[in-house]
Every structure is written in structure tokens, then in C-alpha cells.
Amino acid sequence: MMNFKIQRFFTTLIIGSVSALTISDAISQKVNAQGAPSCNNATIRGSYGTKFTGTFNAQQLAAVGLIKFDGRGNFQGTDAFTSDDTSTDRTVSGTYSVKQDCSLKIVFVATGxxxxxxxxxxxxxxxxxxxxxxxxxLTGTLKKVN
Structure with a gap:
């Protein structure tokens, strides 16, 4: 009778330990998957509202607008631009390249x-x-338009 209780205790202990390790491994895999971003040009496909502020060549400037990324490395749109001596609506366009770590480079063409x-x-x-x-x-923030 005593051996049966000891066997049942160890069986329960082993099953519990294996279950705990399985759950822990599943949580770890989910956290690791969430912690490693994976981006490409298609990550920012669609329309974004834009806001830029700062200085360029000691001149204050700001711009707000709307641009559309094609998911393949190109974008186009419009913005309202103002600086110390200019205020205008502009057409903007350019290219972009997204790295897997979700960093990106943009070549933005407007008046320059x-x-x-x-x-x-x-x-x-x-x-x-x-x-x-x-x-x-000059810094900017772009937000996805739903």
C-alpha cells in the first residue's frame, strides 16, 4: 500500500513537472516571437498622416500631410508646409527601404x-x-490612417 502511494506521488510529481516545463516553454517561445520584430516594405503599405517639425539651415519649419506607401518601396502624397518665409501646399514623393528589424530609410522629395x-x-x-x-x-511622426 505504501509503495502504491509513493508511486502515485512520484507519478503526479513527474506529470506536474513536465506540464510546468511545457507551459514555460510555450510562454518563452511566444515572448521570443513577440520580441523579435520582422518587417519589410509591405509593413507600411497604405495611407499615413504626417507631422514634421524642426529647423533646417536655422529656419523653423513645420508640415502636415497625407502620404500613401505602395508596399514596394515608393510613396506619394501632399502636405501643407510652412517655414519662416514660406507657406505652401506641396506634392511629395520618394522611396523607402525597410529592414527586417523595422528600421527604415526614406528619400523624401518635395521642394528639395x-x-x-x-x-x-x-x-x-x-x-x-x-x-x-x-x-x-527635423523630426516627424507618421500614423496609419484606418
């Missing part, structure tokens, strides 16, 4: 050419950008 670096967040719902041209302190 701007080079931007950034990060895609929240599964492509938002993008944070900074202009990398010398003489620039």
Missing part, C-alpha cells in the same frame, strides 16, 4: 530632397523619423 531614418512601431501603425541631412534638426 530630404534623407530620413526611422523606426516602425506597433506593427506598422506608427513611424518615428528624423531627418539626417546636415544642418537639420
Amino acid at each position: 530632397t530630404a534623407f530620413l531614418s526611422g523606426a516602425i512601431v506597433d506593427g506598422g501603425k506608427e513611424i518615428f523619423l528624423i531627418q539626417t541631412n546636415l544642418g537639420s534638426v
Whole structure:
């Protein structure tokens, strides 16, 4: 009788341990899968509202607009641009390249050419950008239009 109770105890202990390890492994795999982003050009396909503010060549500027990414590395749109001496509506276009880690590079063409670096967040719902041209302190946020 005592051996049966000991066997049942050890059987229960082993089954419980295996179950706990299986659950722990499943949770670990899910966390690791969520922790490793995987992006490409198609991650930011569709329309985004844009907002940029900062300085370029010591001149204050701001712009808001709407652009559409094609999912293949190109975009186009419009924005309202204002600076210390100009206010205008512009057509904008350019190219982009997304890395697997969800960082990206953009060549933005409007009245001139701007080079931007950034990060895609929240599964492509938002993008944070900074202009990398010398003489620039310009940042921008893009939000997915639903």
C-alpha cells in the first residue's frame, strides 16, 4: 500500500513537472516571437498622416500631410508646409527601404530632397523619423490612417 502511494506521488510529481516545463516553454517561445520584430516594405503599405517639425539651415519649419506607401518601396502624397518665409501646399514623393528589424530609410522629395531614418512601431501603425541631412534638426511622426 505504501509503495502504491509513493508511486502515485512520484507519478503526479513527474506529470506536474513536465506540464510546468511545457507551459514555460510555450510562454518563452511566444515572448521570443513577440520580441523579435520582422518587417519589410509591405509593413507600411497604405495611407499615413504626417507631422514634421524642426529647423533646417536655422529656419523653423513645420508640415502636415497625407502620404500613401505602395508596399514596394515608393510613396506619394501632399502636405501643407510652412517655414519662416514660406507657406505652401506641396506634392511629395520618394522611396523607402525597410529592414527586417523595422528600421527604415526614406528619400523624401518635395521642394528639395530630404534623407530620413526611422523606426516602425506597433506593427506598422506608427513611424518615428528624423531627418539626417546636415544642418537639420527635423523630426516627424507618421500614423496609419484606418
